[in-house]
Amino acid sequence: MNSALVFKGVRPGLALTDFRLVAFDMDSTLINIECIDEIADFAGRKAEVAGITEAAMRGEIADYKDSLRRRVALLAGVSEAVLDRVYEERLRLNPGVETFVAACQAAGLKTLLISGGFTHFSERIRHRLRLDFARANTLGVAHGRLTGTLFDRPWGDIVDGAEKKRVLLEVCELMGISTAQAIAVGDGANDLPMMQAAGLSIAYHPKPAVAEVAMVSVMAGGLEQALQVFESVQAPPGRG
Numbered sequence: 001m002n003s004a005l006v007f008k009g010v011r012p013g014l015a016l017t018d019f020r021l022v023a024f025d026m027d028s029t030l031i032n033i034e035c036i037d038e039i040a041d042f043a044g045r046k047a048e049v050a051g052i053t054e055a056a057m058r059g060e061i062a063d064y065k066d067s068l069r070r071r072v073a074l075l076a077g078v079s080e081a082v083l084d085r086v087y088e089e090r091l092r093l094n095p096g097v098e099t100f101v102a103a104c105q106a107a108g109l110k111t112l113l114i115s116g117g118f119t120h121f122s123e124r125i126r127h128r129l130r131l132d133f134a135r136a137n138t139l140g141v142a143h144g145r146l147t148g149t150l151f152d153r154p155w156g157d158i159v160d161g162a163e164k165k166r167v168l169l170e171v172c173e174l175m176g177i178s179t180a181q182a183i184a185v186g187d188g189a190n191d192l193p194m195m196q197a198a199g200l201s202i203a204y205h206p207k208p209a210v211a212e213v214a215m216v217s218v219m220a221g222g223l224e225q226a227l228q229v230f231e232s233v234q235a236p237p238g239r240g
Contacts, residue, residue: 016107025186026115059189076148096222165193
C-alpha cells in the first residue's frame with residue numbers, strides 16, 4: 001500500500017471474485033469532468049453552475065434534485081451540438097479506469113454505471129468500457145436546443161443519491177445476490193447512499209464527507225491502485 005491509498009474496515013484476503021457486481025458513478029469518477037459544468041461553460045455560466053455542483057458534491061445542498069434542476073435550467077437555449085463538443089473536446093477517462101474495469105470484468109463481475117449526469121454521455125461511456133448497464137438523467141431538447149428541463153421517465157425518478165441506492169439494490173435483487181457482493185465506486189455526497197449499501201465502497205479522489213466513510217479511498221493517482229486491496233489480482237492492461 002502507499003500514501004495515495006487509504007483503506008479501513010477491509011478484511012484480509014479479500015478477492016475480486018468475492019463480488020458479483022460493481023457500480024460506478026460517472027462524473028469525476030470514471031471521467032475527468034462534471035459534464036454539466038462544461039456544458040455551462042459554452043453558455044458563459046460555468047462559474048455559476050460549477051459552484052452549485054461543488055456544493056452538492058460536498059453535501060452542502062441537501063436536495064440534490066433541486067440543485068440539479070436549478071443547474072439544468074441555466075442551460076436553456078444551449079445548442080444540442082454542444083453536448084458532442086463536450087464529449088469530444090473535454091471528456092477523458094480518468095487514469096486507471098480501463099485497467100480497473102477490465103480487472104472486474106475478468107473476475108466475472110457485472111458492471112453498472114449509475115449517474116446523476118446525462119444519458120448523452122453515460123451511454124457513450126457504457127459502450128466505450130463495455131459496461132453491462134447504465135442509468136442516468138435525460139436532458140430535454142427541442143428544436144436542437146436544450147430546454148432547461150429534464151425528461152421525466154415513467155419508470156424512474158431523477159437520479160440522485162436515493163435513486164442510486166435503489167438501482168443498486170434492484171440490480172442485486174435481479175441478480176439474486178446480496179448487497180455484500182456489490183462494490184460501489186464514487187466521489188461525491190450523492191454517491192454515499194449506494195456506497196454505504198454495498199459490501200465494499202471505493203472512493204476516487206473523494207470529497208471529505210465521502211473519504212470519511214469509504215472503505216477504500218484513492219487519494220491521488222489512478223483508480224487501478226484500488227486493485228491493491230484484493231489478493232492475487234493480475235491487473236490487465238487498460239484498453240486503448
